[in-house]
Amino acid sequence: MTPLPRMFRRAGLFALAAVLSLTAAIGLGWWQVDGPGAERAAGKAAAIPSPIGDMSFSMVDHEGAPVGPEDLLGRSSMVFFGFTFCPDVCPTTLADISGWLDDLGSDAERLNVVFISVDPERDTPEAMAEYVAAFHPQIRGWTGSPEDLAQAADAFRVTYKKVSLDDDGYTMDHTASVILFDATGKFRSTIDYHEPREIAVPKIRLALGER
Amino acid sequence: MKYSSIFSMVVTIFILTGPSLAQEQARLGDLVIERPWARASIGTSRPAAAYLTIRNEGEESDTLLAVRTPLSGKAEVHAMTNDSGVMRMGPAGPVEIPAGGEVSLAPGGLHIMMMKLQAPLVKGKSIEVTLKFERAGEITITAPIYGPGATRPE
Numbered sequence: 001m002t003p004l005p006r007m008f009r010r011a012g013l014f015a016l017a018a019v020l021s022l023t024a025a026i027g028l029g030w031w032q033v034d035g036p037g038a039e040r041a042a043g044k045a046a047a048i049p050s051p052i053g054d055m056s057f058s059m060v061d062h063e064g065a066p067v068g069p070e071d072l073l074g075r076s077s078m079v080f081f082g083f084t085f086c087p088d089v090c091p092t093t094l095a096d097i098s099g100w101l102d103d104l105g106s107d108a109e110r111l112n113v114v115f116i117s118v119d120p121e122r123d124t125p126e127a128m129a130e131y132v133a134a135f136h137p138q139i140r141g142w143t144g145s146p147e148d149l150a151q152a153a154d155a156f157r158v159t160y161k162k163v164s165l166d167d168d169g170y171t172m173d174h175t176a177s178v179i180l181f182d183a184t185g186k187f188r189s190t191i192d193y194h195e196p197r198e199i200a201v202p203k204i205r206l207a208l209g210e211r
Numbered sequence: 212m213k214y215s216s217i218f219s220m221v222v223t224i225f226i227l228t229g230p231s232l233a234q235e236q237a238r239l240g241d242l243v244i245e246r247p248w249a250r251a252s253i254g255t256s257r258p259a260a261a262y263l264t265i266r267n268e269g270e271e272s273d274t275l276l277a278v279r280t281p282l283s284g285k286a287e288v289h290a291m292t293n294d295s296g297v298m299r300m301g302p303a304g305p306v307e308i309p310a311g312g313e314v315s316l317a318p319g320g321l322h323i324m325m326m327k328l329q330a331p332l333v334k335g336k337s338i339e340v341t342l343k344f345e346r347a348g349e350i351t352i353t354a355p356i357y358g359p360g361a362t363r364p365e
Binding site for chain 1: 213250251253256257258259260270289293296297298299300301302307318319322324325326357358360362
């Protein structure tokens with residue numbers, strides 16, 4: 001008769017341990033995403049992007065249609081900067097984003113996903129189309145004149161710089177974070193380069209207004 | 212008789228498994244080159260990247276001096292550095308492989324940057340990459356080509 005209650009007691013302990021660790025995990029997640037941890041992470045960034053409603057620039061998407069900040073209002077947005085001649089960081093970021101969108105499932109359809117080129121010289125709308133076709137179909141590619149790019153980068157608080165490679169050609173140094181805005185255009189958070197999916201996807205869900 | 216049949220069995224197993232292992236791992240002196248892979252290029256005007264891990268099982272360090280591939284007019288090891296969110300890329304220069312240590316070329320860190328492509332890197336095919344080391348000499352390995360969105364060896 002004694003083994004049975006002992007087993008129940010052990011099961012009770014396990015259940016308690018499971019509840020405690022789950023509470024700790026949720027607490028840690030809140031602290032990092034929405035709690036004091038998030039404030040500290042945001043404070044570390046040099047500057048907070050402007051609200052999208054205050055931005056002013058015009059670009060062309062990879063299908064040749066005119067686009068601007070107004071196209072990012074009404075839905076939550078995920079914006080990142082890069083260039084298509086980037087062999088390492090940009091494909092990795094685009095692949096990470098494609099994975100996050102797959103994780104979000106149908107919720108991803110409520111999101112604008114925009115890849116803005118920091119290399120207008122080489123990234124024509126056609127070049128952007130060729131490139132984004134290799135990734136998740138929801139990713140839009142935007143490019144424009146050097147002046148438009150400068151305005152956009154300033155509004156998003158993104159930096160970029162042309163750097164020549166030894167004998168010929170050049171590469172671009174650029175901010176690699178993914179920037180998240182809610183549907184009203186208010187800045188929500190950034191996802192750093194190669195941040196794990198377990199952190200990135202909840203950040204996107206927060207920007208989507210899910211709690 | 213018995214020993215020679217065991218010997219021939221071992222040789223047969225080695226021959227059967229050898230070619231598939233060669234894809235995953237190659238040895239040059241004290242150096243072991245593991246899990247090479249490349250990412251499919253998008254067109255030929257853009258540079259492409261290849262990755263691998265070099266393990267040094269010896270007691271002296273060696274240095275990766277140069278890389279080349281038949282598909283690209285110019286190949287170099289490049290390094291990415293993350294300067295508070297701004298990613299910078301540039302030639303890594305000679306890469307030391309410490310004695311008993313290993314160096315991984317992986318996305319976001321070091322990569323073999325293949326420039327001036329003469330033909331696209333097509334998913335499902337493979338590419339030959341030659342590595343030149345200061346002490347161990349040269350080795351050519353075969354790297355499978357994964358999709359343009361691959362982030363690790365499959």
